[in-house]
Amino acid sequence: MGKRIFSGIQPTGAVHIGNYVGAIKQWVDLQHKYESFFCIVDYHAITIPYDPSDMQQRIFDAVVDNIAAGLDPEIATIFIQSHVPEHTELTWLFNSITPMGWLGRMTQFKEKSEQFKESVNVGLYDYPVLQAADILLYKAQVVPVGEDQVQHVELTRDIARKFNVTFGDTFPDPEAILGAAPRIMGLNDPTRKMSKSIPGSYVSLSDSPDEIRQSVMRAVTDVGPTPGGEMSPGTANLFMLLREFSPPETVQRFQDDYDRGAIRYSDLKKVLAEDMVAALAPIREAREKLLQQPETVREVLRRGAEKARGIARETVREVKERMGLG
Numbered sequence: 001m002g003k004r005i006f007s008g009i010q011p012t013g014a015v016h017i018g019n020y021v022g023a024i025k026q027w028v029d030l031q032h033k034y035e036s037f038f039c040i041v042d043y044h045a046i047t048i049p050y051d052p053s054d055m056q057q058r059i060f061d062a063v064v065d066n067i068a069a070g071l072d073p074e075i076a077t078i079f080i081q082s083h084v085p086e087h088t089e090l091t092w093l094f095n096s097i098t099p100m101g102w103l104g105r106m107t108q109f110k111e112k113s114e115q116f117k118e119s120v121n122v123g124l125y126d127y128p129v130l131q132a133a134d135i136l137l138y139k140a141q142v143v144p145v146g147e148d149q150v151q152h153v154e155l156t157r158d159i160a161r162k163f164n165v166t167f168g169d170t171f172p173d174p175e176a177i178l179g180a181a182p183r184i185m186g187l188n189d190p191t192r193k194m195s196k197s198i199p200g201s202y203v204s205l206s207d208s209p210d211e212i213r214q215s216v217m218r219a220v221t222d223v224g225p226t227p228g229g230e231m232s233p234g235t236a237n238l239f240m241l242l243r244e245f246s247p248p249e250t251v252q253r254f255q256d257d258y259d260r261g262a263i264r265y266s267d268l269k270k271v272l273a274e275d276m277v278a279a280l281a282p283i284r285e286a287r288e289k290l291l292q293q294p295e296t297v298r299e300v301l302r303r304g305a306e307k308a309r310g311i312a313r314e315t316v317r318e319v320k321e322r323m324g325l326g
């Protein structure tokens with residue numbers, strides 16, 4: 001069997017350029033190399049406060065954005081997590097071998113418990129075990145993600161090893177792989193990660209050219225002095241985006257200006273904004289078209305869930321047998 005990829009994205013808001021350059025662009029490349037599974041993880045998304053009345057719309061939009069960005073449903077399996085109940089079943093089985101201490105150490109749990117103080121629930125704590133189940137149900141070895149997910153993939157590896165040692169060799173060692181821009185910072189606050197939950201921090205794949213221009217022109221470049229004359233986080237972030245969206249000559253030109261102390265940030269932002277508008281235009285067009293074809297999208301998801309479920313069912317059967325459950 002060739003290697004498999006698994007990755008997921010939460011339907012918690014607009015898909016943004018951090019998701020795109022940090023994760024989706026890699027998925028689009030890798031889908032040609034490996035058997036690929038991409039999942040809209042709605043069970044993960046309900047661990048923080050949300051509005052049930054627009055959840056279906058957000059799930060649909062996330063699927064559309066990913067296909068518009070280049071995921072090809074003819075090659076990759078695209079599906080919704082809650083359509084495959086084995087994800088929660090394997091989570092429960094893994095819960096019984098996962099020490100609580102491993103979960104208490106998760107950075108994202110600590111951050112989200114701080115951010116959503118009023119609603120820290122058991123699901124939020126258990127979130128990484130559900131993620132391990134996502135990956136291991138398909139025995140995926142390759143997990144392309146942004147930097148914030150590396151710790152969760154390491155935990156997945158620990159769970160896989162613990163299972164193998166306890167119940168016999170069953171799972172491969174999954175490995176996180178990062179792209180060239182694994183951590184894009186917020187445009188309005190480059191000390192924090194670009195995030196769907198921070199308004200003003202992101203450019204989304206559905207933004208109009210004018211919205212893109214506005215967000216880029218407003219990007220913060222300097223947030224006070226930096227140690228040892230290093231590039232400030234905002235400037236480093238703009239250069240990272242420039243490397244993703246502009247040709248190498250453009251990056252070099254601004255790098256030279258920066259090195260000579262002659263850089264004009266407003267010029268850099270103008271060029272970056274136009275290159276971003278141009279790069280995102282085909283995605284926006286594809287998105288508009290797909291929005292007119294909800295039936296096609298639903299069919300992709302139906303087929304995706306069916307394919308995923310066939311594999312997931314077999315893994316759960318094997319795991320239960322090894323655990324003495326039938």
Ligand code: AMP
Nearest residue numbers: 009010018022023145146182183184194
């Ligand atoms: P999420 O939106 O949290 O479900 O993330 C989906 C994927 O995008 C994951 O692989 C994340 O690591 C990645 N990602 C999210 N935010 C960023 C960011 N600011 N920079 C780079 N990658 C990101």
Ligand code: TRP
Nearest residue numbers: 006007008009010041131134135
């Ligand atoms: N937790 C991931 C995020 O917030 C999303 C995710 C869920 C995921 N299951 C996954 C990513 C499995 C990779 C593999 O971005």
